[in-house]
Amino acid sequence: MPTPIPDATSRSPRAESAAAATLYFQRCTWCGTAVYRRLLCPACQNTDLRVEPSMGTGTVRYSRTILSHAPSARNESLIELAEGFVVRGRVMGMSVGIPTGARVQLVTAKDTIRKEPVFRLLDA
Structure with missing residues (x-):
């Protein structure tokens, strides 16, 4: 089990x-x-x-922008973490233009609204 x-x-x-x-x-x-x-x-x-x-570091494998009736857009990304698994989450600070292959770091495992992991971009 x-x-x-x-x-x-x-x-x-x-x-x-x-x-x-x-x-x-x-x-x-x-x-x-x-x-x-x-x-x-x-x-x-x-x-x-x-x-x-998890160590919390990963790479953006796919990202898309979600447009809704809300005042702002949000992104939904697939993040491949260093351990080899993929999780759906959000990259904070950007709603559009998140490049595939960008390095990210986990900020929180569950945001308060969507209950999904939130990441931030790492400086290159």
Whole structure:
């Protein structure tokens, strides 16, 4: 049975703020494949996945701009993290023109509105 991903709801406020900048992923104990929020490994179908914290650095693999009735646009990006898994998130500070291949750093694992990871661009 997969190990549950840690939840910040049972922590103290100080531990919760530290955990907000930690993104947890799963690694297959049999083949070593890194995955994000899966019930089984996509490579070998193993269900024994251990939870690990990510370093939080990654590369933008795909980005698009979402236009809505809200006053401003927002971006939605696929970020490949250093550990080898991909997560959907947002790059803060930019709504359009996020270059593919840009390096990013995790700011928070769950934003307050969309409950998705938020990243910032790293200087080149």
